[in-house]
Amino acid sequence: MSVTTDEAARAALRARQGPGYREDSPQAPARELLWARRGTAYFARVLGGLSDAELDAPSLLPGWSRRHVVAHVGYNARALTRLLEWARTGVETPMYASAEQRGAEIESGATLPARALRSLVAHAERHLDVEWRDLPGPAWEARVRTAQGRLVPVRETAWMRTREVWIHALDLDAGASTRDFPPELLGALLVDVPRMWRRREETVRLRLVPDGGDDVVLGDGGPTVSGSLPDLVRWLAGRGARGLTSSAGELPHLPRWF
Template identity: 50%
Template sequence: MNARPWLDLGTELFLGTVDRLTDEELAAPTALPGWTRGHVIGHVHGNAEALRRLLSWAATGVEQRMYADARQRADEIEAVAALPAATLRALAARSARELAQDMDRLPAPAWDQAVVTAQGRTVPAREIVWMRAREVAVHTVDLAHGVGFADLPDDFNAALAADALARHAAKGAAAGLAGWLTGRSPRPPELGPWL
């Protein structure tokens, strides 16, 4: 899967949506419990920085985890969400640009280097592109400001749905999902967080 076009489109949609939000709208709540739009933007910024650490690991072979721990991630999101609106927008744009530059510079063999995600999965560095494509697209929708899943490419939505299905199935929801997706059950199973 070449996820780079999806990443580039998702980044454009995300940053465009962030730029269209007024300063007051950044403080509005989202469907994510306890998170404002500022938190979502802070998270996407922090995700770019964390993925840059994984790219550095892939390039140098020197281990760099996405986050030291869950507390670091949460603290960073809170700190960035509290920044002035102009600073928040600038950080999101800068980290997205620098992540893209790091990807462009990564030597071809380094894409096969094993790295560890925040969830503890060991993956080849090439998966970083899909991880980021997912992040920017889904969180653009979370901003609830004119972009929905119907605005994303069908092939992206199919890949996202397959990814989410596999993750939920691995957590024990396979039978319920199979019944619902094949039309044998009128309702989907209760699902927890997808990551």
């Protein structure tokens, strides 16, 4: 039986690490975990480029400073970790006690000293990654409840975290760009945004024409919006419009995403 390059690399890594080496279960969502981990590193790099004083500046999210964004990303990792613990133990552990508790947690976190705020994110993301790595294979299909009340397999936490770290890196307003996103991730986001709108029963009629890609029709079609895939995704995600053209002249108004 032939051995792939990836399998050989993993075998070599196991040999180097010795008996204490651990890796994701084969049942884990490998693609989404890779995106989440790369996005975690990307968010950390953007955050690392900001001075402590610069954390006080506004973010791209109305009413939130950069501090709020950082606190949210840290507490989101803790909330997703609770879902992993639910899947592993079978004991129901909600992401948040309530929407009010979630909001109060972010407001409180935004007041932490800069060093503590940075540590919150670093420690929370490491804990989440350990829970992902150590989750047994069958547990990846365990059903857990999101903050919006949806019952989903816990494997969806990898995609949930992917969106959080990549998109909120943009919200820090510190040089992050959708042009830095992996192309496959951009394609997945192009699917996810309209899916979220349909889930909330919000009708959007558009024809998207990515440069060099296939047209994407939302609803029964409407104004044509053209541009690069990174610019289209940035606009659909509600993070500003750059380099886009619309057959209607002005770009249509879009519902929020998440």
